[in-house]
Amino acid sequence: MDNTLHTDFTQRIVVHSQQTPWLDSPMVGVKRRPLERYGQEIARATSIVQYAAGSQFSPHCHLGGEEFYVLEGVFQDEHGDYPAGSYIRNPPHSSHTPFSTRGCRIFVKLWQIPDHDQRTVTLTPSTYPLATEHHGITEHLLYHAAYETVSLQIWPADKHISMAAPNGLELLVLSGQLHSEQDTLQQGSWLRLPCGATFTAYSQAAKTTIWLKQHHLNRVEQEIVRLRSHIS
Template structure:
């Protein structure tokens, strides 16, 4: 299966374009944003857990990155309400579930094989945010392969003040504007290396997940 699989091209999916598809597990649906592979895939998705739904224990050979968007996502290691960022390195396993229901942003099989760092950050905690001018940043992960953060921009602030090696973002609140296109809450955008001065925060500002640098070099090996 190939969805937005040419990483040299821009890609975008707005919330009104979501197409929810059933997963192999009852009560769990997903929107496939990009994907290379079948059930074992290099994949970026929005995943929705119905109340009392769960997955059996399974491994993530290529790692797993999660941002909880709503509800409470859980596994045997803890409960993670909206705003939690989780990073499970390659080779880890868990049995995820949600008692009340949850929506999460998930990236699978996109970490280098030697990554070993587990990350748990509550982005709703004021202490994890840092201000600089019209921009607030919540650092989530920095490695040789990528940089990940949340950002809040005041209205009219340019998203990228300079060229980027590559960028991927998910709008969490407010909107980003590029020309006549408005990317509201839930919009996912992936951009190859270049300059993007047209992307600015909308009239109410914008808060978004941002990953940079990850498409500038060799991608992790895609599962067969």
């Protein structure tokens, strides 16, 4: 696999993952659609990963942490079963042996959790924090710290929004459709905005659901330096 993909973090990036070919991982039955990547098999990466029914990954340690959202099916490891809609954060230096008996698809981010953040988060749709509503948008706050916020947002039809992203922003459309600048973002579309950008969008579908992460892209250089120190 190429060792760099969308590593210019000063640029606005859109990837329509449904149109991206699957790439084989080192494990049989596990495939990936890379969205951004710096590094080879050990990498700061954001990807869509698919486990075929009965597939598994060998035991491994996430030195830079792992964060994922289950898109379809049931993801599993020795710690539990995580159905669609689950949000998991495994802190740096955690380890597990992932598999999926029935198959699953996840949105996963590697080497993007600071070393000092040792919180493990396991949320399923039945254990989400209570939803709040702001200007017609329903939001479940999945994670909050001084250096990042992760949420699940549900937009009604014909909702327009414009907001500053001083420390960057990224989102994945889970269902429905958004229009942002010149792009139509549908299920599986991933958008990354650089620090200092403004996010403008409006929803067209009756209900559009997005995974949204904010305030985190000002530390990318530190993440890459940390990764290099581990692989050098």
